[in-house]
Amino acid sequence: MTLKILIIIPCYNEQVSLPILLQEINTLSLPTEYELDKIIINDCSKDKTSEVAKANGAKVLDLTCNLGIGGAVQTGIKYAIKHNFDFAVQMDGDGQHPPSELIKLLEHQKLTQADVVIGSRFIDKKGFQSSFIRRMGIRYFYGLNRLFTQKSIYDSTSGFRLLARKALNLAAINYPDDYPEPESLVIFSKANLSIKEVPVTMRGRLGGKSSIGSGASVFYGFKVSLAMLFSFIRN
Template identity: 55%
Template sequence: MTKKALIIIPCFNEEQSIAILLGELSMIDFSGHYDVNVIVVNDGSIDKTAEVVSQFDIILLDLTVNLGIGGAVQTGFKYALENDFDVAIQVDGDGQHPPAEIQKLLNVYHETKSNIVIGSRFITKRGFQSSALRRFGIFYLHWLNKVFTKKNIYDITSGFRLFDKKAIALAARYYPDEYPEPESLVIFAKAGFSIAETPVMMKPRQGGQSSIRYFSQMYYMIKVTIAMFFSYIRKVK
C-alpha cells in the first residue's frame, strides 16, 4: 500500500530560492512506497513568494500574519493531520535542504519506523558546515539536549526532519513558534518518541537571511535554553 507523504515548505520572503527549490522537487520521482504531496506555507511574506509559488501546481497555505517558522510549519502539520498523511517532511524554503536528500529520510523511516527522522549535517563531515561560532553553539545545544532527552542527537537545530503520524498529531497540537527545533526534540523525547538521524548534504542558503543572525545569537541561546528547560519540566497534556 502506498503511503501519503507531505513535504512542508515554510517560507518567508524566499522569492529567489523558492522557484529553484520547487523546480528541483518536481523533477524528483518518489515512485514506490510514497505518494508525495508538496505544500508551501507562506509565512506572511512581503515579497513575491506567494506569486511565484502559485505558478506551480502545489498547495499553498497563505498566512495573513507572520507567525515565525514554528507557526508556519505547524500549519503544515495541521494540514497533514486533517488530510490524514502518514508522514510529513519539513524542507526549508531557502534551499538549504536539497530535495534529493528527501529520499534518504524516507528510507531511514522505512527501515527504522522511527517517529522522527532528522537530516543531520554533522554525522559525517561532508557538505556544508557552518561557522566556528555557530558550531560552538551547536555543541552546547547538543550537550543540553543530551541532558534533557538522554539521547545523542548530533544536529539539534536541523529543520530538515521527517515526522510520522504520531509525531504529526503531537506537533499539530503543540509546536513552539520561535526557534522550534531544539525545544520540540525535548517534547518528542518526553512523549516517548523514537528519533533517528541520518547524514545529509546541506547547501549554504540560496538567498534571504538566516533566522539566527549575529545580534540574536545570544538571545537564541538563552531563549532555547529556557524553552528546553521548561518543556522538560512541563507535564505533557
Template identity: 50%
Template sequence: MSQPKKVLIIIPCYNEAASIGPLLRELYSLTIDENFELKAAVINDCSTDNTADVVRRFSDAVLLDLPVNLGIGGAMQTGFKYAYENGFDYAIQADGDGQHPVSVIPDLLSEAEKGNCDIVIGSRFLEKKGFQSSTARRAGIRYFKQLNRALTGITVTDNTSGFRLFNKRALELSVQYYPDKYPEPESIIVFALNGLTIKEIPVEMNERQGGVSSISAFSAVYYMCKVTLGIFYTFMRLKTQFKWQRSRSSLSLQVYSS
C-alpha cells in the same frame, strides 16, 4: 495494488522568492519510489516579496497564506495540521532557502519505513560534509546537543536541523503542540519526553540560496540564552504534566480498589 503512501513536503517561507521556484522544480523532478506520492505545501508566513506569486506558478503545490506572521514554529504547525487533517502518512520539513537537498528525501523515507523511529533528522555533522554553518552556530549546536542529552538522555548531533521527517505519531503530537520561535532544539525535548524515537541520517547541506536567516539579527549569546530558557520551560512543564497524570492515575486506582 496498494495505494501509495502520501508524503507532504512542508516548506515554511518568509521572503524566499529567489529560492522557492528552483526548490519546487527540483522537488517535482525528483525520482521517487512508486510506493510514495509527494505533495508540496508552502507556508507563506506573510512574506513581503513575491514568494506567493512564484508558488502559484506551480499548480501541483499547495499554498497556505498566513494572515499574520507566526514565525517558523507557527508556520510548521500550520503545515502539520494540513498534513494530519488530509491523511498524509508522512510530513517532511524542508526550508525554503534551498539549504536542504531534496535528493535526500528518499533516504529519509527509507529510514522511516524501517519502522523503528518516529522522526528522522538530516544531520550535517554525522559525516561532516557539505556546508557546516558558521563557527558560532556550530558552537551553539554543540551546546544544545549536550543540554538535550543531559535532560533526555538522547544525543542528536544536529538538533537545529530543520530537515526532518515526521510519521503519523509525530504528526499527531506536533498538531497538539509545537514550540514557537526556535522549535528545532526545543522540540527534541517534546519528542523525547513523549516517548517518540529519533534517528539521524547524514546529509550534505547547501548554503542558503536566497533570503535572510531568521536569526541573523540576533547575537549567538542572545539566541542561546533564549532557547535555553525555552528548553528548560518545556522540560519542566512536561515533567510537571506527567507527574500530575501519574498522580491522578494512582488516585483513580486507589478509589477503584477501595
C-alpha cells in the same frame, strides 16, 4: 499500500530560492510506494513568495499574521493530518535541504520505524557545515538535548526532518512557536517517541538571508535554552 508524504516548506521572503527548490521537488523520483505532495506556508512574506510558489505549481497557505517558523510548520502539520498524510517532511524554503536527500530520511524511517528522523549535516560532515559561530551553538544544543532527552542528537537545530503519524498528532497540539527544532525534541522525547538521525548533505542557502543574525545568536541561545527547560519540567 501507498504512503502519502507532504513536504512542508515554511517561507518568509524566499522568492529567490523557491523556483529552484520547487523545480527540484517537481522532478524528484521516489519509490512507487510513496505519493508526494508539497505545500508552502507563506508566513506573511513581504516579497513575492506566494506568487512565485503558485507560479511553480505549489499549494500555498498564506498566513494572515507572522507566526514564526514554529507556527508556520504547525500549520502545515495540521494540514497534513486533515488530509490524511502518513508522513510530513519539513524542508527550509531557502534551499539548504536538497530534495534529493529526502530518500535517505524515508529509507531510515522504513528501516527503523522511527517517529522522527532528522537529517544531520554533522555525522558524515559533508557539504555545507554552517559558520563557526553557529557550529559552536549547535554543539551547545547537543549537550543540552543530551541532558534533557538522554539522546545523542548531533544536529538538533536541523530543520530537515521527517515526522511519522505519532509525531504529527503530538506536534499538531504541542509545538514550539519560535525556532522550534531543539525544543520539539524534548517534547517528542518526553512522549517516548523514537527519534533517529541520518547523515545528509546540505548546501548554503540559495537566496535571502537568515532570520537569526550574528548579533541575535546569544539571545536566541538563551531563549531556546529556557524554552527547552520549561518543556522538560512541564507536565
